[in-house]
Amino acid sequence: MINWQDFEKIEIRVGTIIEAKDFINAKKPAYQLTIDFGKLGTKKSSAQITHYYTKQNLIGKQIVAIVNFPPKQIANFFSECLVLGVYDENNHVILLQPDKLTTNGQPIG
Numbered sequence: 101m102i103n104w105q106d107f108e109k110i111e112i113r114v115g116t117i118i119e120a121k122d123f124i125n126a127k128k129p130a131y132q133l134t135i136d137f138g139k140l141g142t143k144k145s146s147a148q149i150t151h152y153y154t155k156q157n158l159i160g161k162q163i164v165a166i167v168n169f170p171p172k173q174i175a176n177f178f179s180e181c182l183v184l185g186v187y188d189e190n191n192h193v194i195l196l197q198p199d200k201l202t203t204n205g206q207p208i209g
Contacts, residue, residue: 138205
């Protein structure tokens with residue numbers, strides 16, 4: 101169990117995907133994403149979301165991500181945030197998204 105103070109340390113924000121590229125050096129199929137978090141700037145992330153999403157339909161999509169993890173090296177790429185999703189029954193990721201357009205960088209609450 102964590103306490104409320106532990107949860108408050110996690111910065112979960114809304115951002116818009118502005119670039120998506122194939123991550124050819126990843127062990128499992130993935131994209132390299134660039135995400136606009138408004139006043140927080142842009143951050144990059146590796147995401148294994150190729151089953152349900154194409155690079156083209158990711159552009160402009162708002163997503164939810166944790167933005168205060170330290171960068172994590174994945175192959176030759178540094179992931180700067182963790183894009184959140186839910187696993188379906190086949191272990192494919194479905195992105196978490198706000199159901200209404202909001203300002204990039206807004207916190208989840």
